[in-house]
Each structure stands twice: as structure tokens, then as C-alpha cells.
Amino acid sequence: MPIKNVVSWTAMISGYVEVKKMRIAIELFEAMPVKNHVSWCVILGGFVNCRQFDEALVFFSKMLSSGVRATVPSIIVVANACSFKGNLKQGCKIHGYIIKFGFHLDQIIEASLVSMYCHCLEMKEAELEFRKLEMKYIGSWNALLYGYVNNNNYNIYDARRFFDSIVSRDNLTWNLMINGYLKHNKLDDAMKLFSMMPEPTMEVFTSLMYSFIKNGNLEVAVKLFYRMPERDVVAYTTLVFGYLENGQLEEAMELFNKMPVKNVVSYNVMISGLLLSGKTMEAYYLFKKSPVKDAISWDSLVAGFVENGFYTEGIQLYKNMLLSDTRPSELIIASLLRASARLSIIMHGEQIHGMAVKLGHEGCLIVGNSLINMYGKCGNILMAKFVFDQMSERDVVAWNAIIHSNACNGFGKEAIVMFKKMKMSQIKPDDITFLGILFACNHNCLWEEAQGYFNSMVHDYGIKPSLAHYACLIDLLCRMGMTEKAEELAHSMPFEPDSTVWTSILSGCTLHCNVKLAEHAFNQLNLWDPLDRMPYMHLIRIYESIGRWSDVERIRSKMNELTSITRAGCSWV
Incomplete structure (x- = not known):
């Protein structure tokens, strides 16, 4: 650009903040000849979104030192930074600044302060600070109620006590309290409060439906659905999910087809349900009909194809996904490695391994476990050991994978050595572990050792053979x-x-x-x-x-x- 102004500089910084490339955003910000309050707010928001809370507080101090006055958006951002960091000292300073410059009359800032105190203090102390506030807008009451509902150190009835003290409640107040009961699995209390709600919202109806579905009571969820004065796509999708959870595929499909509006979540739920029921081709046709496909759509389809035994087709779908510019998740990488293991095609597995490294997924536990399994099934025990040794953390699945890899490739004694190391690592073996050890003993004709491991499995670990x-x-x-x-x-x-x-x-x-x-x-x-x-x-x-x-x-x-x-x-x- 021949001429750059503060707007163009800020737009570029905002772009890098959006994709979380904070290092470049900071370099551009520091190079800006002139910065205004919008520029400062953008960089502060970037720090908070990237969970760099200390940096946000440092830059806020720099902003004030440079003579730029804080605005409502920038104060909300740094108040959130104090909340997430639990920095009460800095939060009190922000509160003082707010009062000094008259921002305490702003509803959103007041609510942000209450939220900050809820994060930094015990709830009783946070409530004392709340009582000192001058205006006490409904947003602030809701912020404190949210703090009670989501603080595991307090009983849900403490939240109800505070709820009862709120004179002017809005829909969010009712939603918070009912969802608080649902969070603590108190469905009866939630329904009683729901019956007292002056104008029940679709959000409350949907939350209740979902909770009853998860508790295995689909009948109540269906009744709630048909009691709704109007239904949105979320309500329809929730009931479709409920039918699928209950194994009622035909009812789910019928309701899905009746939906007046469908979104990508609706399609994803139905596709996942079909795949879980083994209806692989039907899921694929529905996937093709979906007007929008996100990363979850591809995750569900690729993983479902592999789970249902369509390994080659799963790998082909992965290639189609790459052409759509969708970034493979850890789940897809793990599924494709499982497909490569089943097909015993190490070339595919090595290509997926390379993609995992490129995407930074190789440190993910599920990917590491799948890599060990793939290399073991394809006969490359050296690479299986290499991946295992490089893992920063190992669970029972990782140990099982390396034990089975050794056993299946004729390294029975090495499998037994790994089993001993596993016990030394304080990882409790399971039935799969002992199956690998018995397999190792089998291929090395170690009858007495096999008897010993079998008896240990039953008597020492209480595992039923x-x-x-x-x-x-x-x-x-x-x-x-x-x-x-x-x-x-x-x-x-x-x-x-x-x-x-x-x-x-x-x-x-x-x-x-x-x-x-x-x-x-x-x-x-x-x-x-x-x-x-x-x-x-x-x-x-x-x-x-x-x-x-x-x-x-x-x-x-x-x-x-x-x-x-x-x-x-x-x-x-």
C-alpha cells in the first residue's frame, strides 16, 4: 500500500489476531506509527483469546501510560483477563480505574466486575463486593448467580437462595437457575422451577429435553418437545439425537425429514446415528445431500466408515476431505491409522504419520497409540518402539499396543519385559494386556509362565477371563x-x-x-x-x-x- 493509516494497520493486526498468530500481530502493532483505542482493544482481545492474560494486563498498563484512555470494550477485555488469571490485585486496580472515570454506571462493565470477583474470591466475599455496587443491574445479578451455579465448592441451594433474593428476574435468570439444577442432576427441582417460569423460553425447553434424554427418559423429552409453543432447529435436533440415543432410528429419520429447517449440526447428528447403526451407505448419501460440511461432518463420516469396516473407502474419503481444504483432526488421523493397520498397508500408514507430524498431532495420546498399533500390525516393530519411546505420556492403551506389537511379531520375551516395565510405571493392566502376554507366551511355548500370568490376572487384578x-x-x-x-x-x-x-x-x-x-x-x-x-x-x-x-x-x-x-x-x- 502506498499510504497506510491507522485503520489499515488495525485491520491487518485484527486479521492475524483472528488466526491466533500473536507474534506477527505484536510486531505489526509495535511498528504502528500511531495507535488509537481501537488498535489497543484489538491487541488486548487477541491476548485474552490466546489465553495470554499476563500480556494483556501488561499492554493495558502500556496503553494507559501512552495517554490513551480506556474504553468500555478494553475494560471488559482486561476484566476478563483478571477473571481467567484469578488476579484479584490487578482486578481491584481495574475496579478503581472504573470508578475514577465513571465507567461503573455501564451495565456490561458492572457485570464483568461481578464475574471477576466470582473468579477471584469465595462466593460469599464476591457477594459482599456485589452488594457494594451502586446500580446492581440485572446483568450483575445474573453474573453472581452464574458464579454460584458453576462453583463446585457451593451447594446448588446456595444458588437458589440467591435466585430467590432477585426481585426483577429476566429470562436469563430463570435459564441459569434451571440449568444449575440440571447440571447437578436435580431434574425434579428443575421441573418445579420450570413450572413457575412466567414465559418459558425455547432454550429452557431444549435444556430440559437434553437432560431427560441423557438420563434415559425419552418419553418426558418428547412431551416437552410437543409442549413448546414454537420450535427451532436446536429443539428438533435435540429430539432427533434423543431418538438415536434410544436406538429408535426410524423415528429419528422421520423427524429429521419433517424438520422445516436443517443446519450442519442436524445433518451431523443424523449421519452419526446412521453410522452407529451400521447404515454406512445411507450415511454417505445424507452426507452428500448436506449443503454445508464442517470438520465434524468429515470426522464422523471417515471414522464411521473405518469403524464399519470400509477401510479403503475411509482412506479415499480422507483424500476428498483434503481437497475440500478441511484440516484433519486427531480423530481422523487415529481412524486412518487403524484402517492402515487393518489393511496392513504400511505406505498409507506412513503417509498418515507424516500428516500427523505436519499438523502437530503426533503428541496426541490417541494418535500415538494408533501409530504403535499400525506399525505393529504392519510388522515394523522398530518404528512402533520409536513412537512409544517418544511419547510424553502413556496410558494403558499405549502399553497394550506395544506389548501386542512385540507379541505378534515374534518378540515374546520383549513383550514380557514391557509388561514388567508397565507395572513399574504404576499403570494397571487390563484384560487386553493379559491377552497380549498370553499371546507372547503362546508363541514362545512358555506354559508355566502363561499359567502364572493367567492366575495373576484372576487373583491379583480381579479380571474375569x-x-x-x-x-x-x-x-x-x-x-x-x-x-x-x-x-x-x-x-x-x-x-x-x-x-x-x-x-x-x-x-x-x-x-x-x-x-x-x-x-x-x-x-x-x-x-x-x-x-x-x-x-x-x-x-x-x-x-x-x-x-x-x-x-x-x-x-x-x-x-x-x-x-x-x-x-x-x-x-x-
């Missing part, structure tokens, strides 16, 4: 040739043996030539899936090894008959 835990022990016994003991364990466990258990027993019999048990396992597997050729091939190998050629021909003939039988197909069409 699942069928998968028993299946791991049974497979280990079969690997070691103890097929009869494996069968005993299969019949003694509190579960009906499934096809995985019988497959382990049949495989063990094949290796160690236990004909009688192999035939029993074969018959059991035939009951599970008569069209599976695998049991026939195992039994043929056993008969061949002992020279029972007539039985070989008989089983092979039965197996060949399976080729004429086809499984029932399915289609999306």
Missing part, C-alpha cells in the same frame, strides 16, 4: 502336544468352545497325530461351518500319516462335494 484368554491357553497346550489337556480345559471353561478353540485342537492333533480327538474336533467344526474345507484337509493329513487310505478317499470325496455348494451372497443393491 474371557473366551479369548482360554483360547490362548488351549492353543499353547496344542502347540506343545498336550491336546488331551487342551480338550479338558476347553470343557472346563465357563464358555461353550467356539470354532477357534476346535481349530486349535484339530491343528494340534494334526501335528501330534491324535486321531480320535481329531475326529471329534472335526465333527465340532462341521457343526460350526459345514462348508469350511479346512477341517477336511487337516483330517486327510492325519489319515495319510497313519496310512488309512480308505478314510483319506472318503473324506476327500466329501470335501469335493463342497465345491458344488456355494455360499449365499449379499449385496448393497
Whole structure:
């Protein structure tokens, strides 16, 4: 620009503040030849929005020292900075400035002061300061009521005491008190107060509906919806969400289609509900119909596709999302890494890893856990260990991921070492942890150790073994040739043996030539899936090894008959 004035300078600073690039905004601000009260207010607001409260207070002092008088917006900004910082000393100075220059008569400034005292003092002391105020506008009463409602050190009935002392209440006063009851899960008290409200607002109706939905009482929420004198898009969307939460997909879809106006939130709620119900294609078609798509729309769709097993399609959707200039969230990155792990395509996983680093998501716990899992499933244990070692914090999921990665890639002893380190880190193992350890023992034929870990899981940690835990022990016994003991364990466990258990027993019999048990396992597997050729091939190998050629021909003939039988197909069409 050939000529820059204070307006153009302030506009540029405001742009950088908007995208939270405060360093550049400060450099421009310092370079300004002339600053007015608007320029100062913009930079102060930027500091508060970026949670740089100390800097906001320092610059406010600089503003006053430069001879620029404070305005209502700048005072509100620094009062908020004092509130968030809990800086009572500076807040009292601001209060003094307000009185000195006559700003105490402004309604918004008075409410900001009350809010500041609520943040910096005990509520009783904040109320004393409130009583000293000259005007006591309704906004100030509401600010103190908000403080009581949201202060966890006080009983909700302290808020009700103060509410009852307010003579002239507006809709916000009623909304605050009713929402206070809802926050403390006192739905009966909320409904009693609601019945006393002179003119119930849509906001109160909607808040009550949502609370009843979350407490599993959809019937009351529906009654509230139809009692509303008028309904907005939020009320409709809340009830659609309620139907979906209650598993009533058809009712949700019917109400969604009847909505006079829909916004992006309405579409997102319905799309998420369809995905959770496994209606992946229907969710995709609704997504395409949505006139506006935000980051949450893409999050829901990509994550839903991956969750429902459409891994390749999920990755393609991610590419479409990038073309729409939407920034991938941590959730999408984690979902795509899970898709790469399921597909065992490390190239995709590495590309997603690169994107995570570029976006600054690699430090996110859910992304780190997904990276370990992806590299482990794709066979790159070195990268899995590298990611694990780089993590600043680790939860039980991270430890489980590295234990399973080692176990699945043949590093059973390393998995056991990681388990010991996990316990030393004071992270309590769960059922998934022990499944990984038993898997490690299985592949290293460590029967005594496996028994020890199984008993520790039950007696030391109180974890009830699942069928998968028993299946791991049974497979280990079969690997070691103890097929009869494996069968005993299969019949003694509190579960009906499934096809995985019988497959382990049949495989063990094949290796160690236990004909009688192999035939029993074969018959059991035939009951599970008569069209599976695998049991026939195992039994043929056993008969061949002992020279029972007539039985070989008989089983092979039965197996060949399976080729004429086809499984029932399915289609999306």
C-alpha cells in the first residue's frame, strides 16, 4: 500500500489476531506509527483469546501510560483477563480505574466486575463486593448467580437462595437457575422451577429435553418437545439425537425429514446415528445431500466408515476431505491409522504419520497409540518402539499396543519385559494386556509362565477371563502336544468352545497325530461351518500319516462335494 493509516494497520493486526498468530500481530502493532483505542482493544482481545492474560494486563498498563484512555470494550477485555488469571490485585486496580472515570454506571462493565470477583474470591466475599455496587443491574445479578451455579465448592441451594433474593428476574435468570439444577442432576427441582417460569423460553425447553434424554427418559423429552409453543432447529435436533440415543432410528429419520429447517449440526447428528447403526451407505448419501460440511461432518463420516469396516473407502474419503481444504483432526488421523493397520498397508500408514507430524498431532495420546498399533500390525516393530519411546505420556492403551506389537511379531520375551516395565510405571493392566502376554507366551511355548500370568490376572487384578484368554491357553497346550489337556480345559471353561478353540485342537492333533480327538474336533467344526474345507484337509493329513487310505478317499470325496455348494451372497443393491 502506498499510504497506510491507522485503520489499515488495525485491520491487518485484527486479521492475524483472528488466526491466533500473536507474534506477527505484536510486531505489526509495535511498528504502528500511531495507535488509537481501537488498535489497543484489538491487541488486548487477541491476548485474552490466546489465553495470554499476563500480556494483556501488561499492554493495558502500556496503553494507559501512552495517554490513551480506556474504553468500555478494553475494560471488559482486561476484566476478563483478571477473571481467567484469578488476579484479584490487578482486578481491584481495574475496579478503581472504573470508578475514577465513571465507567461503573455501564451495565456490561458492572457485570464483568461481578464475574471477576466470582473468579477471584469465595462466593460469599464476591457477594459482599456485589452488594457494594451502586446500580446492581440485572446483568450483575445474573453474573453472581452464574458464579454460584458453576462453583463446585457451593451447594446448588446456595444458588437458589440467591435466585430467590432477585426481585426483577429476566429470562436469563430463570435459564441459569434451571440449568444449575440440571447440571447437578436435580431434574425434579428443575421441573418445579420450570413450572413457575412466567414465559418459558425455547432454550429452557431444549435444556430440559437434553437432560431427560441423557438420563434415559425419552418419553418426558418428547412431551416437552410437543409442549413448546414454537420450535427451532436446536429443539428438533435435540429430539432427533434423543431418538438415536434410544436406538429408535426410524423415528429419528422421520423427524429429521419433517424438520422445516436443517443446519450442519442436524445433518451431523443424523449421519452419526446412521453410522452407529451400521447404515454406512445411507450415511454417505445424507452426507452428500448436506449443503454445508464442517470438520465434524468429515470426522464422523471417515471414522464411521473405518469403524464399519470400509477401510479403503475411509482412506479415499480422507483424500476428498483434503481437497475440500478441511484440516484433519486427531480423530481422523487415529481412524486412518487403524484402517492402515487393518489393511496392513504400511505406505498409507506412513503417509498418515507424516500428516500427523505436519499438523502437530503426533503428541496426541490417541494418535500415538494408533501409530504403535499400525506399525505393529504392519510388522515394523522398530518404528512402533520409536513412537512409544517418544511419547510424553502413556496410558494403558499405549502399553497394550506395544506389548501386542512385540507379541505378534515374534518378540515374546520383549513383550514380557514391557509388561514388567508397565507395572513399574504404576499403570494397571487390563484384560487386553493379559491377552497380549498370553499371546507372547503362546508363541514362545512358555506354559508355566502363561499359567502364572493367567492366575495373576484372576487373583491379583480381579479380571474375569474371557473366551479369548482360554483360547490362548488351549492353543499353547496344542502347540506343545498336550491336546488331551487342551480338550479338558476347553470343557472346563465357563464358555461353550467356539470354532477357534476346535481349530486349535484339530491343528494340534494334526501335528501330534491324535486321531480320535481329531475326529471329534472335526465333527465340532462341521457343526460350526459345514462348508469350511479346512477341517477336511487337516483330517486327510492325519489319515495319510497313519496310512488309512480308505478314510483319506472318503473324506476327500466329501470335501469335493463342497465345491458344488456355494455360499449365499449379499449385496448393497
